[in-house]
Amino acid sequence: xxxxxxxxxxxxxxxxxxxxxxxxxxxxxxxxxxxxxxxxxxxxxxxxxxxxxxxxxxxxxxxxxxxxxxxxxxxxxxxxxxxxxxxxxxxxxxxxxxxxxxxxxxxxxxxxxxxxxxxxxxxxxxxxxxxxxxxxxxxxxxxxxxxxxxxxxxxxxxxxxxxxxxxxxxxxxxxxxxxxxxxxxxxxxxxxxxxxxxxxxxxxxxxxxxxxxxxxxxxxxxxxxxxxxxxxxxxxxxxxxxxxxxxxxxxxxxxxxxxxxxxxxxxxxxx
Amino acid sequence: xxxxxxxxxxxxxxxxxxxxxxxxxxxxxxxxxxxxxxxxxxxxxxxxxxxxxxxxxxxxxxxxxxxxxxxxxxxxxxxxxxxxxxxxxxxxxxxxxxxxxxxxxxxxxxxxxxxxxxxxxxxxxxxxxxxxxxxxxxxxxxxxxxxxxxxxxxxxxxxxxxxxxxxxxxxxxxxxxxxxxxxxxxxxxxxxxxxxxxxxxxxxxxxxxxxxxxxxxxxxxxxxxxxxxxxxxxxxxxxxxxxxxxxxxxxxxxxxx
Numbered sequence: 271x272x273x274x275x276x277x278x279x280x281x282x283x284x285x286x287x288x289x290x291x292x293x294x295x296x297x298x299x300x301x302x303x304x305x306x307x308x309x310x311x312x313x314x315x316x317x318x319x320x321x322x323x324x325x326x327x328x329x330x331x332x333x334x335x336x337x338x339x340x341x342x343x344x345x346x347x348x349x350x351x352x353x354x355x356x357x358x359x360x361x362x363x364x365x366x367x368x369x370x371x372x373x374x375x376x377x378x379x380x381x382x383x384x385x386x387x388x389x390x391x392x393x394x395x396x397x398x399x400x401x402x403x404x405x406x407x408x409x410x411x412x413x414x415x416x417x418x419x420x421x422x423x424x425x426x427x428x429x430x431x432x433x434x435x436x437x438x439x440x441x442x443x444x445x446x447x448x449x450x451x452x453x454x455x456x457x458x459x460x461x462x463x464x465x466x467x468x469x470x471x472x473x474x475x476x477x478x479x480x481x482x483x484x485x486x487x488x489x490x491x492x493x494x495x496x497x498x499x500x501x502x503x504x505x506x507x508x509x510x511x512x513x514x515x516x517x518x519x520x521x522x523x524x525x526x527x528x529x530x531x532x533x534x535x536x537x538x539x540x541x
Numbered sequence: 542x543x544x545x546x547x548x549x550x551x552x553x554x555x556x557x558x559x560x561x562x563x564x565x566x567x568x569x570x571x572x573x574x575x576x577x578x579x580x581x582x583x584x585x586x587x588x589x590x591x592x593x594x595x596x597x598x599x600x601x602x603x604x605x606x607x608x609x610x611x612x613x614x615x616x617x618x619x620x621x622x623x624x625x626x627x628x629x630x631x632x633x634x635x636x637x638x639x640x641x642x643x644x645x646x647x648x649x650x651x652x653x654x655x656x657x658x659x660x661x662x663x664x665x666x667x668x669x670x671x672x673x674x675x676x677x678x679x680x681x682x683x684x685x686x687x688x689x690x691x692x693x694x695x696x697x698x699x700x701x702x703x704x705x706x707x708x709x710x711x712x713x714x715x716x717x718x719x720x721x722x723x724x725x726x727x728x729x730x731x732x733x734x735x736x737x738x739x740x741x742x743x744x745x746x747x748x749x750x751x752x753x754x755x756x757x758x759x760x761x762x763x764x765x766x767x768x769x770x771x772x773x774x775x776x777x778x779x780x781x782x783x784x785x786x787x788x789x790x791x792x793x794x795x796x797x798x
Contacts, residue, residue: 272624273623274626274627275623275624276619276620276622276623276626277619277620277623277626277627277631277635278623279616279619279621280617280619280623280635280679281635281661283616283675283676283679284638284641286659287676288638288641288642288650288656289638289641289675290657291653291654291656292641292645292649292653293659294653294657294660295656296749297652298656302710321558341555345547345550346550346551346554349547349550349551352547356714361551363784364555364558364646365558366733367780367781367784368558368559368562369733369737370733370736370737370776370777370780371562371565371773371776371777372737372739372753372754372757372773373737373739373754374739374754374757374758374761375564375565375757375765375770375773376561376565377561378757379560379564379565379759380561382561382568383560383564385562386767387577389564417557417561419556420558421703432649438626439786456706459621467622471646472745474644476645476648477644477646478646478647478648478649479648479757480648480740481739481740481758484761485761495648496750498648498652499648500653500726502744506618506658510654511652511658515648515649515652516650518646518649519645519646522644522645522646528642
């Protein structure tokens with residue numbers, strides 16, 4: 271039933287639409303816009319103040335969001351694991367459901383909630399509390415990232431945690447470990463693959479987003495994703511955009527390499 | 542006490558998760574275009590069905606999701622059978638290539654495809670978006686089907702052959718049903734990813750073509766019209782009802798496969 275030749279069509283597809291496009295990015299990244307000669311300047315352009323601070327801000331915000339997602343999702347996944355099996359399917363379903371509403375719209379809805387004159391503003395106004403809208407600040411963007419990517423952290427964690435054999439946990443308890451010890455010595459190490467895949471699934475999209483910062487940053491906050499997007503769409507300087515994309519890819523590759531070190535078998539896949 | 546705390550925690554998370562959705566739904570009934578509530582209306586729902594722009598974006602989005610999920614599933618299943626037969630070394634190379642679109646950010650994938658299409662002179666339009674969607678959907682199908690294929694035993698297939706089935710018949714009668722749960726979840730995943738995608742579509746679509754995502758993005762500057770909220774409300778409720786109906790029999794204690 272398995273034949274090697276069945277893999278060839280997809281191999282060609284991947285070469286045509288995954289490998290070659292990436293090589294093209296490299297070509298543009300390493301060539302000069304006007305002369306077409308080899309150059310490193312698109313690459314080094316990351317060191318200009320505007321680009322560098324955007325990259326650092328992106329790294330900072332995506333790290334914060336990933337950490338917040340992990341801290342929120344871990345207890346959540348533990349709770350889901352403890353609820354009876356009959357109901358977990360439904361609760362997991364509740365996490366996926368919001369994804370069926372367009373993510374731009376959901377993010378835009380936060381604008382309605384948080385903005386000056388928005389729902390929270392009026393609510394606090396009724397209570398007589400002074401409200402300052404976070405729209406246009408980095409905290410609004412972190413909120414948007416956490417909101418959008420939390421399910422990507424919960425699902426792999428839940429998957430891994432629900433696969434842990436209860437007997438292992440019970441054995442640790444029988445041997446005298448208290449619940450804190452059991453958690454740190456048994457559950458946490460066993461759930462590492464899920465943590466790794468959750469971090470990947472939150473960190474990469476958060477690092478490269480431009481839509482969330484567009485909406486909740488009110489165009490006052492520039493992330494590296496915004497800059498690259500503008501180079502391609504408005505400025506149409508593909509060479510510079512490609513160079514910056516490659517810098518971004520290097521950061522992604524480094525984080526992947528670090529993470530893969532901990533998850534060699536890819537056990538933590540969400541699916 | 543501990544149980545109460547965990548219930549409270551779950552409740553808070555779900556409130557945050559669903560608050561924006563409730564806001565969207567409520568605003569779809571708001572008589573004013575601004576965020577101020579000025580009375581109940583069904584006006585936006587009426588306008589929705591007269592807006593050819595929104596309806597055509599909806600049509601494009603659904604056709605695109607259907608085609609890319611279907612084509613990706615066919616490619617994915619066939620490739621899984623092929624990858625399984627490869628020697629470990631090539632097996633690993635294929636899986637590594639397969640992972641690129643998932644690990645690489647959507648931003649880079651979208652940009653790279655845009656550069657490719659323009660370089661080889663394919664004018665951006667429905668085809669380019671479809672190719673792009675298939676490219677990022679197949680990996681999800683493969684990752685859903687592959688574990689299933691590894692678990693399934695070869696002997697049932699061989700037994701079918703011994704009993705006189707042609708390889709094709711044996712595939713459809715024995716192998717395919719075995720892989721079905723993986724195929725279905727891969728299909729659903731691909732459909733959802735395609736439906737919700739914005740970034741890759743944004744870069745590979747030409748002028749004039751819009752999916753719901755790109756239409757919404759273009760309206761963000763001027764403020765999203767409540768008609769879009771009305772459409773999203775309808776879509777959300779449709780999906781909710783379908784999924785609730787699908788989930789029902791499983792909760793009545795049908796044994797999981």
